[in-house]
Amino acid sequence: MCGITGWLSYDQNLEHQREVLQKMTETMALRGPDAHGLWIDGPAAVGHCRLSVIDLEGGRQPMVEKLDSQKDVAVITYSGEVYNFKELREELKAEGYHFNTSSDTEVVLKAYVAWGEDFVYKLNGMFAFAIWDVRTQEMILIRDRLGIKPLYYYRTHDGVIFGSEPKAILANPLVPRRVTAQGLRGILQMVRVPGYAVFAGMREVMPGEIVRINRQGIVNRHYWRLEARKHEDNLEDTIKNTRALLDDILARQIIADVPLCSLLSGGLDSSIITSLASKKLLESGKGNINSFSVDFIDHGAEFVSDDIRGTRDAPFVKDLAEHVHTNHRDVVLDSRELAGPVLRTKVIHAMDMAIVNGDMYPSLYCLFEEVKRHSTVALSGEGADEIFGGYKWFHDEDAVSGKGYPWMNLSSRKFFEGKSLLKRDLLEKLDLENFIKKDYERALSEVPILPGESVENHRMRQIVYLHVTRFLCILLDRKDRMSMAVGLEVRVPFLDHRLVEYVYNIPWDMKTFDGREKSILRAAGRDLLPNSIVERVKCPYPSTQDPAYEIELRAALAKIMEDEKAPVRPLLDDKAVKETLAREVGVSSLPYDRIAMDLVVYLNSWLVDYNVTLDLDEREN
Numbered sequence: 001m002c003g004i005t006g007w008l009s010y011d012q013n014l015e016h017q018r019e020v021l022q023k024m025t026e027t028m029a030l031r032g033p034d035a036h037g038l039w040i041d042g043p044a045a046v047g048h049c050r051l052s053v054i055d056l057e058g059g060r061q062p063m064v065e066k067l068d069s070q071k072d073v074a075v076i077t078y079s080g081e082v083y084n085f086k087e088l089r090e091e092l093k094a095e096g097y098h099f100n101t102s103s104d105t106e107v108v109l110k111a112y113v114a115w116g117e118d119f120v121y122k123l124n125g126m127f128a129f130a131i132w133d134v135r136t137q138e139m140i141l142i143r144d145r146l147g148i149k150p151l152y153y154y155r156t157h158d159g160v161i162f163g164s165e166p167k168a169i170l171a172n173p174l175v176p177r178r179v180t181a182q183g184l185r186g187i188l189q190m191v192r193v194p195g196y197a198v199f200a201g202m203r204e205v206m207p208g209e210i211v212r213i214n215r216q217g218i219v220n221r222h223y224w225r226l227e228a229r230k231h232e233d234n235l236e237d238t239i240k241n242t243r244a245l246l247d248d249i250l251a252r253q254i255i256a257d258v259p260l261c262s263l264l265s266g267g268l269d270s271s272i273i274t275s276l277a278s279k280k281l282l283e284s285g286k287g288n289i290n291s292f293s294v295d296f297i298d299h300g301a302e303f304v305s306d307d308i309r310g311t312r313d314a315p316f317v318k319d320l321a322e323h324v325h326t327n328h329r330d331v332v333l334d335s336r337e338l339a340g341p342v343l344r345t346k347v348i349h350a351m352d353m354a355i356v357n358g359d360m361y362p363s364l365y366c367l368f369e370e371v372k373r374h375s376t377v378a379l380s381g382e383g384a385d386e387i388f389g390g391y392k393w394f395h396d397e398d399a400v401s402g403k404g405y406p407w408m409n410l411s412s413r414k415f416f417e418g419k420s421l422l423k424r425d426l427l428e429k430l431d432l433e434n435f436i437k438k439d440y441e442r443a444l445s446e447v448p449i450l451p452g453e454s455v456e457n458h459r460m461r462q463i464v465y466l467h468v469t470r471f472l473c474i475l476l477d478r479k480d481r482m483s484m485a486v487g488l489e490v491r492v493p494f495l496d497h498r499l500v501e502y503v504y505n506i507p508w509d510m511k512t513f514d515g516r517e518k519s520i521l522r523a524a525g526r527d528l529l530p531n532s533i534v535e536r537v538k539c540p541y542p543s544t545q546d547p548a549y550e551i552e553l554r555a556a557l558a559k560i561m562e563d564e565k566a567p568v569r570p571l572l573d574d575k576a577v578k579e580t581l582a583r584e585v586g587v588s589s590l591p592y593d594r595i596a597m598d599l600v601v602y603l604n605s606w607l608v609d610y611n612v613t614l615d616l617d618e619r620e621n
C-alpha cells in the first residue's frame with residue numbers, strides 16, 4: 001500500500017512551501033518504500049510514496065491526466081487496489097480513452113475524468129485517494145466502503161491538509177499536537193466513533209465517504225452504507241452464492257506483479273482464504289502459495305486456555321499447510337522483545353497513538369517484518385467474524401440482549417478494559433460510560449430497517465452493524481498500520497462489498513442454521529478444508545502468555561514510577577500501580593491482566609515521543 005498526502009491552501013502558492021510538503025511526504029516513506037513524488041500547482045499540492053504492486057514501472061504517482069497531452073485536467077495521489085480495474089479499463093477504452101500504462105492508478109484517474117465523482121460506485125476494492133480537479137479547482141478525498149485503507153484530514157482557514165496517517169498532517173507546522181478529552185476517550189475504548197481522529201481538529205474520511213473541498217468550504221457525502229434488503233435465496237442457494245462470490249473475489253485478489261502469500265491461523269477464515277487462493281494460483285500456473293503463521297517461544301508447553309482462546313493455532317496451521325501443500329513458515333517470537341522499548345517505539349510511530357491490547361500490535365509488526373522478506377502482498381481472513389457472526393458474544397444471550405456494545409457485555413470485556421491504573425477523577429472527567437452510551441444510541445439509530453423483519457433478526461442485524469462500523473475499523477487500522485510500517489500490503493477478501501452486502505442480509509436464523517458460529521461460511525468452504533479445521537471453534541489472533549512479557553512490562557512501569565516527570569504520571573492512580581507492581585510475577589501473565597500496564601506504558605511513550613499536549617478541559621465537537 002502506498003502513503004498519500006497533500007495540502008490545499010487557496011490563499012497561497014504552495015511552491016513556496018515545497019520543503020514542508022516534502023517533509024509531509026517523507027513521513028509516508030515506510031508505507032511506500034519504492035518511489036516518491038510531489039506535484040505542486042499554485043494552491044494545490046499532492047505527495048505520494050509508492051509500494052509498487054501493479055505495473056511496477058508505469059504506475060508512478062502523483063499521476064496527471066492531460067487534455068490532448070497538454071493541459072492538466074486532474075491529478076491523483078492514490079493508495080490501494082481496485083480489483084476490477086481491468087474491466088473498467090476496457091469500458092473506458094470503448095469510450096475512446098487511451099492508456100499509457102497498465103496500472104490501476106491510471107484507470108481510477110481516467111474513470112474520474114470520464115464519469116465524474118459517481119465513478120466511485122463502479123470501484124471494487126480497498127482504496128483511499130485524493131484527486132485535484134484542475135478544471136473546477138476542487139480537491140476530492142475518497143475512501144473505500146469498509147474503511148480498509150486510511151485517510152485523515154485537517155481543515156485550515158483556506159483549505160485542507162490530508163494524509164494516509166496523522167503523521168503526514170502533523171508534519172505541517174500549522175497543525176498542533178494537541179489531544180483533548182475526546183481524543184483520549186478514543187484511545188481508551190474498544191469502540192471507534194466514526195470520523196474521529198485522536199488529534200484535535202483532525203478527522204478521518206469515513207468509510208464510504210467522499211469529502212469535497214472547494215473555495216466555499218467542505219462538503220461530506222456518503223456514497224455507501226449498509227442497506228437492509230430482503231434475502232430471497234433458500235439455504236442451499238445462499239451457501240452456493242457465498243461460495244461463488246468467494247471464488248470470484250479470490251480470483252481477483254491474487255493478482256499482483258509482486259510476490260503474494262497468506263497469513264494463516266489454522267482457523268476457518270484464513271484457511272478458506274489460503275485454500276481458495278492456492279487453487280486459483282495453481283490454476284494460473286503460479287505454483288503453491290506461501291503461508292505464514294505467528295507463534296511464541298514455549299507457547300506449546302505452557303499454553304493455558306482462557307475465555308476466548310481455547311486452542312493454540314500451531315497444530316491446525318500444520319493441518320492446513322499439509323492439506324493444501326503451502327510453502328509454510330512459522331514465525332516464532334520472543335515474548336520479552338515484544339514488551340521491549342524498541343518495538344514499542346515502532347508500534348507507536350506506526351499508529352501515531354497509544355494502544356490498548358498490548359502484545360498483539362508488536363507481534364503483528366514482527367510477523368509482517370518477516371513476511372516482507374519474502375512477499376509484498378499478503379491475504380488475511382479479517383472481517384469474516386463481523387459479517388458471518390464468529391465472535392463468542394454473537395452467540396451469548398446476555399451479550400445480545402444487553403444494552404450496549406455486545407463485546408463489552410460479557411466477561412470477555414476484561415480483554416478490552418485497560419483503565420484500572422488511571423486516576424478516578426480522570427475517569428470521572430472523561431465520563432466514558434456516557435460517551436459510549438451516546439454513541440451506542442447513535443449507532444442504533446443508523447441501523448437500516450427491513451419492514452416485517454422479526455425482532456430477533458433485527459437485533460442481530462443491529463449487532464452486525466455495530467461490529468462493522470465500531471469494531472472492525474479498529475482491527476483494520478491495526479492491520480493497515482502494522483503491515484504498512486514494513487511496506488507490506490494486506491488484502492482482506494471477506495470485505496469485498498458485494499460479499500458484505502449479501503451476507504449482511506442473510507437472516508440470523510439462516511446464518512446459524514446448524515447452531516454454530518459462521519455456519520454459512522463453514523458450509524461454503526467445507527470441501528476446501530481438513531476436518532480438524534471444519535470442527536475447530538473460533539480462536540482469535542494469539543497473545544503471548546509467557547511471564548517474560550510481564551517481567552519486561554513491569555520493569556517499564558517501575559521506571560515510570562521512578563520518574564516524577566514522566567508525562568503519564570498525573571493520570572495515574574499511584575496506589576493501584578504500586579499494588580500491581582507488588583503482585584507476584586506470573587499472576588498477571590494472561591493478556592487481560594496485563595492490559596492496564598500495557599496501556600500506561602504505551603501512553604507514556606506516546607506522550608513523550610509525540611510531544612503531545614493534553615488539553616483535557618477543552619471541549620471538541
Ligand SMILES: Nc1ncnc2c1ncn2[C@@H]1O[C@H](COP(=O)(O)OP(=O)(O)OP(=O)(O)O)[C@@H](O)[C@H]1O
Binds near residue numbers: 265269292293539542
Ligand atoms: N497465528 C496466526 N498467524 C498468522 N496469521 C494469523 C494468526 N492468527 C490470525 N491471523 C490472521 O489474522 C486474521 C484475523 O485474525 P482473527 O484473530 O480475527 O482470526 P479469525 O478471524 O478467527 O480468523 P481465522 O478463522 O482465520 O483464525 C486471520 O484470518 C489471519 O489471516
Ligand SMILES: NC(=O)CC[C@H](N)C(=O)O
Binds near residue numbers: 050053059079081104
Ligand atoms: N501500494 C499501493 O497502494 C499500490 C497502489 C497501486 N495499486 C500500485 O500498484 O501502484
